[in-house]
Structures are given as structure tokens and as C-alpha cells.
Amino acid sequence: MIADSVELFTFTSNHYNLETVLSTTALKKQYGPIKAVNGLDLRVEKGAVYGILGPNGSGKTTTLGMLLGIIQPTSGAYSWFNNGSLDINRKRIGSLLEQPNFYPYLSGEQNLKVVAKIKGVDEGTIDAVLASVNLLERKKSPARTYSLGMRQRLALASALLGNPDVLLLDEPTNGLDPQGIAEVREFITQQSAQGRTIILASHILDEVEKVCTHVSVIKKGTLLAEGSVADLIKGETQVEIAADNNEIVLQAIQSFTGIKKAAQENSIIVINVDEKFNAAQLNKYLSEKNIYLQHLNVRKKRLEEQFLELTAE
Amino acid sequence: MIRLLKIELLKLVPYRTFKILFAIYLLLMTLVLLVGKNLGGSGDEGLTSANVLGFPNIWNYYTLYACYFNIILAILVIFVTCNEFTYRTLRQNIIDGLTRQETVIGKITLIVLLSIITTVILIISGLVAGNIYSLPEDRDQMFGHSGFIFAYFIQSLGMMSMGYFFGTLFKRTGLAVIIFLIFLFPIDVILREGIFPDGFGDYMPVATYFLKMVPFPLDHTMSGGLEPTPAAPTALSLVVGAAYAVIFCGLGWWITKKRDL
Structure with missing residues (x-):
């Protein structure tokens, strides 16, 4: 079943370049009187590096939380791969939401085994993703002994498990040193070149300008502007x-x-x-x-x- | 379901606290059988080792004490459940593709597996001790009173389900353990003795698990064998005990379904 739908996906994507990976309609989340996300309409096309730009507290993480099924929207809807909000969609998405979350007492490898089991991915691919983020030598060490940069890389490796169509990254360079930041940006560029759609939430304009093709600007949960980076940033x-x-x-x-x-x-x-x-x-x-x-x-x-x-x- | 259980075991088996708590549990399960050594006497009346730890009464007495050791396993389940909140891994598991329902089913399958393991441990060590302490003529009653083994299984399920519920509700390990312990001792007694003194209070969760399902058999033994120890737990206590296990897991599920993570 799953294999069939993946095949179908690649088939259609060869024929139509503009394929919607994600769309949201009037997505809203209210905490008491506070409207964290206030009627967002977003649309992400296949192959885009889509930036969601906004200051801290503008509703970026809440939005991504709803898209990943961990926060219940107050109203509105979202659809991944034109397939609604089904749980199975998330197996095609690799994500890093806020800080990386791991079992600290498990090694990097053991943590990825848990993720592989969840995603239904062959454990044989773990070494390859660990190698792609330069963590192969430390795979047997408990995750709690990792530096912040290493944990971030482990999270990226985890996001890559199962060869996802979409990478969803929330403030991926937060707290990293300049070298770590450069590595993450390089990673995004590489992944995009391999044809993955990337959704990147950030409060850093420079970051979005450097890596994104499309951007939406949100503030207080409201969409201020949306379009290609060329139009919006280099425009007027x-x-x-x-x-x-x-x-x-x-x-x-x-x-x-x-x-x-x-x-x-x-x-x-x-x-x-x-x-x-x-x-x-x-x-x-x-x-x-x-x-x-x-x-x-x-x-x-x-x-x-x-x-x-x-x-x- | 097997896949969900495998995920849980990947998290549990390398967890050092699990190893320590389970070792303590095993130690207590075996050490408690040594009490029989000092009861002495080989007569067929009163508190003799043959009367307490021989077949078939061993199933009354052994389950009575083993029940209390399930508190350790319930606390282990609280640890494991709260860890998922502390490490924010419940959220991560869902982001990675589990449904909320699957995260709950994973924990329930783990609880069922642990209950089966503890029951098997009870049966094996009970059989060994029974063979040591029994009078030769009682050996053929090896599986007399074995309804208490089933009661112990239900009690294990129920206690760990209770732990799961408290862990899910309070999310923080320390808080959940303390409130669980308060619920275990004073609250249940207050409800039982103070608020619902007549009948109904005896079927509060803790009373059901510790008093109704495995009643204290000492009176019967002290009477010099004139009154026989109960041969089986009452059907009502088993049904109520199982119902609580379902309710605790169901509440945990309901909370997980509703909550933002």
C-alpha cells in the first residue's frame, strides 16, 4: 500500500512540476484570549525551500506543531501531499522541531533505531544517515554526552531516516556556533539539490534570504506577505x-x-x-x-x- | 502491536533505572519466600511453614506479599511514562509518525508484557518454594487455590495501569510518584473508611487490589486450621480489578488524545 502511493507520487511529480506539498486553510490556534495562529493560508510547492519568517512568538512553532499533529488546531485545516491530515503523512516528513529530542540514556544509534522502527524504515540505513552528518564514530555514545551541535546533527540524521519527501526544520541553527550554522545551511542546500522540499522556520532574515526560494512572513499569527524571495526581498x-x-x-x-x-x-x-x-x-x-x-x-x-x-x- | 512493543522495548531495556528496579523486584520476590524458613514446625496446625508456604496456601500468602512489590513496577511505569514528557520524546515519536493512539497502545502492551513476566516469575518461584515447604501429602495440591495467580496477574495490570495514568496526568516524575503514593495510602483509606464506609468503599481501586482480590488469610490459619483459607478470589473482585485497569488505561488514552503535546 505505502509503496504504491510513493510510486504514484513520483509518477505525478514527473508530469507536473507544480505539485502542492502542503496547504493550509484558515488555520487557527487560540489559547484562551490569545490568538497564537490567526487564520493562516499557506501553500508550499514541491521542490521549494520555503521559509516561514517571523519574530520569536509569532506563531511559527505553533503552526508547525499543528502541521505535525502534536497541537490540535482550534479551527481551520491543513493538508499534506493533498492527502489531508492523516497520521501516515508524517512518515514522509523528516522534522526537527525546536530543540532535538532524544532519549539521553540511549546512544545515537539506539535513538535512531527507535525512529526507524516508528517510521518502518530498515535499520540498515542508520549508518548511512549518521555518516551524512559526521556522527558515525560517536554512534555508540549516549546522546546525553553529545554537544549541542552534535545533537542538532543527530536530529538532522533522524529527520533523514526513511528518505522523506519533505524536511521541516524549525530554527535549525538556534544556539549553534558559526561553524555549526554554516554546516546546517550547507546541509539544507544539499538536501534541496537532491530534490527534497524544505520548510524552514526562522526569525533570521539573512538565513531565509540565503537558503530559501519562497518565503512567508508572519507576525502575531497573521500572514503579512507571501511570495518568492526574489520578489519579496529583492523587490521594491x-x-x-x-x-x-x-x-x-x-x-x-x-x-x-x-x-x-x-x-x-x-x-x-x-x-x-x-x-x-x-x-x-x-x-x-x-x-x-x-x-x-x-x-x-x-x-x-x-x-x-x-x-x-x-x-x- | 508487536511493532509498538518492540519500540517500547528498545527504549526500556537499556534504561538503567529499569534494570535496578526490576532487580529489586526480583530480589524481594525471592527473599520473601525465605520467611518460611523461620516459621518452623511441621505440624499441620497454625502458622507453620508448611501451612503458609506449602501447597495450596502458598498462593494465598505469596500473592498477598507479591502484590506489594507491584508498587515498584507501578513506579517504574510512572518513570517510563514521565520520561516521554521530560525528554519530550512522546512529542517526537508522534512527529516521527506514530499516532497518539499508537503511543498509548505501546505503553499498554508493555504493561501487559511486564504483567505476564511477573506472573511467570510468581508461578516459578511459587512452585519451587511450595515443593520445598510442602508436606509430602500436600504436593498433589500444587495448583489448588491457583485463582490467586490470576488475581495477581490482574493486580499487576491494574497497578501498572494506575502508574501509567498518574504518569500521563502529572507528566513530572517526582510529582506523579508522590501523588501516586498518597493515593495508595491515605486517600484510599479516607475514601474507604470516611466517605464510603459501607460496602462501596471496599471496592475503591487500592482496596480492591490489596484487600478484596487477595484477602488476608491469617485469621484462617490462626484459627488452627479450623477455618480453611479461601480457595479462590471472588469473581466480583476480579471483575472490578480488571475494570479499573481498563479505566486507568482508558483515561490515559483520553488525556493523550485531547492534550497538546
């Missing part, structure tokens, strides 16, 4: 200008090329521009009209700032 440029009389400036720039939208905010005019815009040309253009700017500032990534504001909390 904004220009701020100000002169003695902003009214005149606003009128003057209406015919200037490359301006999508201009609006006055306090004493500054904020202009959304496209790639045809040139700041020097604008300056020259205005001075020819005898308007002299007191302030001219090109802000590159408005969303990045928004992200940073979010993640600064």
Missing part, C-alpha cells in the same frame, strides 16, 4: 525626497519616468520606483525646474526593513 526600491515646498515637488515629479507611486509622509515624500528610475536624473530634472532638494535618500529594500523591524523584537 523606495526613494525619499524633501524640499521646502513638497506640494510643488509632488506636482513636478508626476511626469518623471520610473515613478510608480508618490505620497507625502510627514515632511518627506516617499516614492515607489521601478528599475527605470535614476536618482541623479531626478535631482537634475528638479533643479532644472528650480526645485532644490534638501533630502534625497534611496532606500533599497523596503521589505528587508520591514523584516528587520519584525525580527528585531
Whole structure:
């Protein structure tokens, strides 16, 4: 039965590139008066490295907890592999939720034996996944003797057991030293190159920007933005200008090329521009009209700032 | 089911606390049989070793004491259950693909397996001791009063199910063990003697397991053999005892199903 459905999966994926791995509809979790997750609609396509970006406490882990069956949603629904919220779906997902959880008195190998039994995976594959995270020599040591970085790697090895279609990683670099962080990012890139879909929750913009193809930004359980990283992060440029009389400036720039939208905010005019815009040309253009700017500032990534504001909390 | 049991054994067998507690249990199970050595006498009346640890009365007396050792196994089950919360591995097991129901069934199969093992230990050591202490003419009553062996099995199931329930409810080992012990001694007595004194209180869980299923046979022996020791536990006590085991496991299941992990 299981083998059949896996075969079916690969068959369809060869024919349709856009296959939904995960979708959520109005997913909600309420703890008393607090709305931890407030009506999330997400959609993850096969092969994506999908980032869920948001500050600590924005509902990322609660969302992932619901997707993994350990937190009961208050309302709404989610579907893995277009197969609803069945328990069996989780055997196709390798996950690392918050910190790695192991039986400390069992060795790394024994811990993975438990996971292999749960997933119904041949124990013969354990050495291979341990080798892929450089833990083969320490496989006989109890997990409690592992450093944080080693435990993180053991968790990644555990997530890889059973050759999952999806890797779901929650803050995988949390608490790691720079080398550990680099290793985890390298790991994500490798796994993505092998065709796995990756869902990565993080509060670090830089991390998401470096490894993800798609991103959704959430805050207080609400989706702020969703799209490809290229569109969202490298998207809009904004220009701020100000002169003695902003009214005149606003009128003057209406015919200037490359301006999508201009609006006055306090004493500054904020202009959304496209790639045809040139700041020097604008300056020259205005001075020819005898308007002299007191302030001219090109802000590159408005969303990045928004992200940073979010993640600064 | 076998797969779930194998998962539980992978976690349990290397667990050092399990080895220590089980060794203590085994030690007590064998040492308690030595009391017969000092009872002395070979007459057929009163508290003689042949009367207490010979067939068939050995099943009355041995189960009476062995019952108390099940408290150790119940505490072991509390440890094992609470570990899953402390190490956050219950959550991890579910993330890795078990259903909530399977995590409960895994623990129940483990409890059943441990109960079978303890009952087998009881039977083997009981047979050995019985053969040593019995008067020659009583040897043919080897499996007389063996209803108490079944009572012991039910009691093992019930005590460990109780441990499972307390462990699931309180999640933290220390808290669960303390409340379990309080429930075992004062609470049950208060319920039995103070709140439901007439009849019903005798069938509170602890009273059922320790007083009703394996009644204290000393009166019968002290009377100089005039009154025979009871030949079997009452059917009602067995049914009630088994029902409690089901209720405790059922509650554990219900909590696990409802709770965010």
C-alpha cells in the first residue's frame, strides 16, 4: 500500500512540476484570549525551500506543531501531499522541531533505531544517515554526552531516516556556533539539490534570504506577505525626497519616468520606483525646474526593513 | 502491536533505572519466600511453614506479599511514562509518525508484557518454594487455590495501569510518584473508611487490589486450621480489578488524545 502511493507520487511529480506539498486553510490556534495562529493560508510547492519568517512568538512553532499533529488546531485545516491530515503523512516528513529530542540514556544509534522502527524504515540505513552528518564514530555514545551541535546533527540524521519527501526544520541553527550554522545551511542546500522540499522556520532574515526560494512572513499569527524571495526581498526600491515646498515637488515629479507611486509622509515624500528610475536624473530634472532638494535618500529594500523591524523584537 | 512493543522495548531495556528496579523486584520476590524458613514446625496446625508456604496456601500468602512489590513496577511505569514528557520524546515519536493512539497502545502492551513476566516469575518461584515447604501429602495440591495467580496477574495490570495514568496526568516524575503514593495510602483509606464506609468503599481501586482480590488469610490459619483459607478470589473482585485497569488505561488514552503535546 505505502509503496504504491510513493510510486504514484513520483509518477505525478514527473508530469507536473507544480505539485502542492502542503496547504493550509484558515488555520487557527487560540489559547484562551490569545490568538497564537490567526487564520493562516499557506501553500508550499514541491521542490521549494520555503521559509516561514517571523519574530520569536509569532506563531511559527505553533503552526508547525499543528502541521505535525502534536497541537490540535482550534479551527481551520491543513493538508499534506493533498492527502489531508492523516497520521501516515508524517512518515514522509523528516522534522526537527525546536530543540532535538532524544532519549539521553540511549546512544545515537539506539535513538535512531527507535525512529526507524516508528517510521518502518530498515535499520540498515542508520549508518548511512549518521555518516551524512559526521556522527558515525560517536554512534555508540549516549546522546546525553553529545554537544549541542552534535545533537542538532543527530536530529538532522533522524529527520533523514526513511528518505522523506519533505524536511521541516524549525530554527535549525538556534544556539549553534558559526561553524555549526554554516554546516546546517550547507546541509539544507544539499538536501534541496537532491530534490527534497524544505520548510524552514526562522526569525533570521539573512538565513531565509540565503537558503530559501519562497518565503512567508508572519507576525502575531497573521500572514503579512507571501511570495518568492526574489520578489519579496529583492523587490521594491523606495526613494525619499524633501524640499521646502513638497506640494510643488509632488506636482513636478508626476511626469518623471520610473515613478510608480508618490505620497507625502510627514515632511518627506516617499516614492515607489521601478528599475527605470535614476536618482541623479531626478535631482537634475528638479533643479532644472528650480526645485532644490534638501533630502534625497534611496532606500533599497523596503521589505528587508520591514523584516528587520519584525525580527528585531 | 508487536511493532509498538518492540519500540517500547528498545527504549526500556537499556534504561538503567529499569534494570535496578526490576532487580529489586526480583530480589524481594525471592527473599520473601525465605520467611518460611523461620516459621518452623511441621505440624499441620497454625502458622507453620508448611501451612503458609506449602501447597495450596502458598498462593494465598505469596500473592498477598507479591502484590506489594507491584508498587515498584507501578513506579517504574510512572518513570517510563514521565520520561516521554521530560525528554519530550512522546512529542517526537508522534512527529516521527506514530499516532497518539499508537503511543498509548505501546505503553499498554508493555504493561501487559511486564504483567505476564511477573506472573511467570510468581508461578516459578511459587512452585519451587511450595515443593520445598510442602508436606509430602500436600504436593498433589500444587495448583489448588491457583485463582490467586490470576488475581495477581490482574493486580499487576491494574497497578501498572494506575502508574501509567498518574504518569500521563502529572507528566513530572517526582510529582506523579508522590501523588501516586498518597493515593495508595491515605486517600484510599479516607475514601474507604470516611466517605464510603459501607460496602462501596471496599471496592475503591487500592482496596480492591490489596484487600478484596487477595484477602488476608491469617485469621484462617490462626484459627488452627479450623477455618480453611479461601480457595479462590471472588469473581466480583476480579471483575472490578480488571475494570479499573481498563479505566486507568482508558483515561490515559483520553488525556493523550485531547492534550497538546
